[in-house]
Amino acid sequence: MSRSAYRSPAIGRRFFYLGVTVAKIEQLQCRECGRSYESAPIYVCDFCFAPLEPVFDYDDIASRISRESIKEGPASIWRYSELLPAPSDRRVDIGAGLTPLLKADRLAAELGISSLYIKNDTANPTHSFKDRVVSVALTVAREMGFDTVSCASTGNLANAVAAHAAKARLRSFVFIPANLEQGMVITTAIYGGNLVAVEGNYDHVNKLCSETAQKGEWGFVNVNLRPFYSEGSKTLAFEVAEQLGWRSPDHVVVPVASGSLLTKFRKGLQEYHKVGILDDAPHTKVHAAQAVGCNPVVAAIKGGTDVIRPVKPDTIAKSLAIGNPADGYYAAAAVSETGGTGEDVTDEEIVSGIRLLASTEGIFAETAGGVTIAALKKMAEAGVFAESETVVALITGMGLKTAEALTGRVGPNFHISGNLDKFEEEMRLLSA
Template sequence: MKNVLGLRCIKCGQELPALPGVYTCPSCGPKEGILDVEYDYQAIKRETTREELSQGKERSIFRYLPFLPVKPDTPRPHLRVGMSPLYQPAGLRQSLGLSHLYVKDDGQNPTASLKDRASIIAVIKAVEEGAGTIACSSTGNAASSLAGSAAAMGLKTFIFVPGRAPQGKIAQLLIFGANVISVQGSYEDAFSLSAAAIERFGWYNRNAAINPYLVEGKKTVALEIAEQLNWEVPDWVVLSVGDGCTIAGVWKGFKDLYQVGWIDRLPKIAGVQSTGCSPLADAFLENRPWRPAAENTIADSIAVGVPRNPEKALRAVRESGGTMIAVSDEEILDAMRELGRTSGIFGEPAGVTGTAGLKALVKQGVIKPDEKVVSIVTGNGLKDVQNAIKAAGEPIKVEPSLNELLLKLEGRI
């Protein structure tokens, strides 16, 4: 990996080599010693230009290979991850009162979430390190994305999920052949058990808050946004936040592009959580250290009461000059309906939490009507059909009778 200089601890600044088994800072420990991947930006600039990249035929995250911590010759899964569409939904623009609104629909990835970007990097790194088994804990999306990428790569998986994980996500895991351990407790319980099992059996660790390479996959959503906007950076990027890894990746992606001179400014980042589980939003808004929170929200993918990457997440928002906000489950359900009916995009609760937060930030005057905004939808609504029905309502039930149909349709046509 000639483009990678090494790893750096975000707490103490210690520099470490990018070697197998090096995932956290030995001085600061696994909880606080989170590492960043450091790149040789001069080498990247010598290797390619944004014009050459835009002319490339690769239609996945690997079009950005110079910005990724993988060896060019390592085998990759055949799944197409990345290059999800960036829409300009006129109906949603009008509904929210924004002149320049874009929606990045990452529910179009192979297992229907943004987490595919991280998991495909994880399985490649596992192969590079000679691992035959890979494991993680997850509220659902990271789990299904790992199981899918690992199945495509021929790796064995052990997945730890909290008992509340939706059945749609469990079904994906089982179809992909994963060994699914449903932990009858919180996400924190699932994470702790997975960490103990990974250490005991020596499995490759896909947990994004521990493994520094996973953020590098997630950052490709920012690289795509920049390219899809012809390298014109938006004023705001808005997305949901759980563990903190995705928002950290988005910020890292834009900073990478700025370092190589492909963009001339950086966006503000807005992170959105549910009021039922908002440890990072509360810490940011109250300007205090974060504290553990209850996991009481329908947005299961971001129901993380003890986030494992809090400092990277808060750093991303603060460095960007952005903000955080928490929205209620009712606002999230409303965003599911509004996004679907005005744009034809179906997002799961956690996937549309960013849209719900965007609506609130516009109403508060934080985001101005004429600013250019990208809202990232991180997961597809088919992952949580139960809450989709709660948001949209039940179908019209009729007997096979035209007269009854006419009665039921009265006022609708």
């Protein structure tokens, strides 16, 4: 441990009680003022309340990591363990990561994009990118000695925490807004942990969890374990670059809720270059996609300001419905610094986006995916992507979880009796 590291007095007592350390990361550092803290279940700077991040020794990592060592690693996020703040040999792992990067030629032709890829993170164990962050967070939680893990969730995280906790034999308490889609509720409850439905929107749930986390008794993956948890999102960038042949894309379109995924995608590319995996400094323009009914980050981007004004969410894209996003400021900054853009889309456009992706590429995305595709379409129409540039769109969760959004919008084309004559008559009418 560094002697210069600040030890949070209140948390320090708790840490002593737990009697463990996180072997891999010795220090956390404030993103704003740079103060250092001993690695512990803490998440913001005691002085400026800005987020803490793990400190990696990139020179040391560069001496050990290579494209070959990555390729020889597990077929999961843990192939990138050198750049994760958790020990790979004691990992909580149900197979997150290494999801397909699909060349999306039909969708590209539809949108007038020359080279488009879909990163299909619906292929994760609980069918969203949240398996990545939770695999990391629960590995750290177990290392720290927590016997109970928890989170505030808009649905996908709830699935991932409940599933990984079941595998790791950890008790779980998952907090969700009471009005969440049935698909999200069932795909959480099935894992057998405790599911707490809270009256109010996600921001109310998050406040409750922030207050509960103050006691320090549970490992809240997106509160007191957030510095570790959020690093798991970097693996999306690591994979995309690896799957593109060790290069960064020209553009990436990212759905934005808290803003963490967007900022960590960019950080992942930067780290890959720092440790020598990418030859060139990443030039990727990072674009943000939100729903009109919950667009605090895109509103800031379009308004040219770094002030995030919280909103009361009103959108079918509930998995993105965070009105007061924790990393909104950093997400807007990342978009601005990379020359990216932001687009917000209506509920109708979200449904159209879901249908467009499904009907061209055979991928059924949840509402967040509809947001991404609809925003991608707007960006293409605005001429954001130049000829010959490579565009990657992140599809972060699968459609069965939010099937309600399509109720009454898709269904059978024909309704007939089980009779060959009737069917052939319908076919004749169709071809007439």
